[in-house]
């Protein structure tokens with residue numbers, strides 16, 4: 025390129041419409057190929073920390089580069105350095121899928137680039153958010169008293185829930201803060217010891233102090249023990265503390281266990297404590313009539329979070345937050361500078377949280393619900409539960425494996441238990457070696473947790489591309505890994 029040649033276009037110009045079309049078609053083709061043949065890639069990249077960075081220039085280019093070169097680099101360097109969450113053999117954490125209508129929704133929302141801070145700045149985004157969340161609320165069987173708002177993640181939804189809970193105490197914390205106040209009792213937040221770390225983080229972020237978080241014992245099925253909750257609340261109140269909120273989890277992160285939310289709601293109602301339900305993963309399964317019973321009582325919560333980006337085929341990120349006391353949430357956060365004042369009688373999303381600017385997230389969720397329909401979404405969730413049950417049945421049949429927790433949805437917690445003379449620690453080490461062995465093949469990606477102090481393997485099904493063949497392959501890989509790693513271990517002497 026001749027450096028002194030005058031620019032043909034205005035210096036502020038974007039890519040031409042013609043090029044946008046050309047590269048747009050090319051990229052859509054690239055994505056279609058990527059998704060169609062993702063099975064041929066290893067789930068986990070064989071890459072060491074820093075390896076990608078070392079391949080890329082240390083500084084941004086001085087002059088623009090042709091799109092062809094950028095796309096070629098994505099193909100050659102970036103994609104191979106990814107852990108492929110859309111891979112059908114991704115069984116780690118909670119498996120998720122970015123469905124095609126969701127991908128289109130993301131593309132359009134970037135093109136519109138609206139900032140949905142106010143109704144005025146993005147009427148369609150604000151109203152579509154209400155429509156999409158009403159549809160989802162109805163599908164999962166919550167009453168219309170629950171109003172919804174979209175945040176990025178469940179962690180942020182729970183932070184807002186606990187901020188609203190604190191505001192509901194009417195302690196003038198919004199105005200006066202919490203520091204140096206003799207009139208303020210220490211606040212307490214309760215959740216089971218299986219609750220997600222985001223609850224404790226929210227307690228820290230809100231300045232309640234980490235000690236305000238009270239983890240409550242769980243039973244043998246990893247469900248919050250309600251009598252232990254009652255005792256903890258009584259002890260705290262006797263000691264002069266003030267219960268601020270209880271977080272019940274429906275679908276815990278390790279085992280997808282379900283806290284007895286109806287009984288927890290009784291405790292909260294007796295004592296007027298805010299009840300927040302964390303159903304980040306499992307909440308969407310309430311759209312299955314055969315699972316609805318597991319959620320009985322959650323409709324009595326003050327607030328509920330569920331994440332379409334976890335198990336409703338929505339590209340990251342989109343967390344649905346429902347609250348029956350939106351005015352309290354608004355009281356906690358609304359602060360309107362002059363330049364953002366408008367006179368419409370509307371709901372302005374910026375009044376319900378920390379952030380001002382907001383992406384148009386509702387579009388992808390609305391497109392997904394329309395494209396698959398209720399029945400289509402239900403069928404996919406059901407299939408994932410069926411695959412998980414089948415896998416669990418295999419574990420139960422095999423003498424050398426055992427289930428470690430009940431299978432409620434699409435996650436199976438299990439471990440190897442061969443008939444060898446092994447201490448608890450040796451058994452842990454064996455299971456860890458099996459996990460690493462399977463993951464190193466690139467043919468599947470599983471993760472682990474610790475239950476009752478013991479190393480536990482986890483298989484999570486949530487990808488739309490996962491079929492019986494992928495689960496069958498995992499069974500083979502696990503059997504091989506067990507055989508390899510157990511062969512030199514001493515047998516139990518007869």
Ligand SMILES: *Cc1c(COP(=O)(O)O)cnc(C)c1O
Pocket residue numbers: 176177178179180220222273275276277302303304305331343
């Ligand atoms: C995954 C998960 C979260 C955190 O979700 P983010 O959206 O990543 O913040 C919170 N709670 C539960 C029960 C989860 O499974």
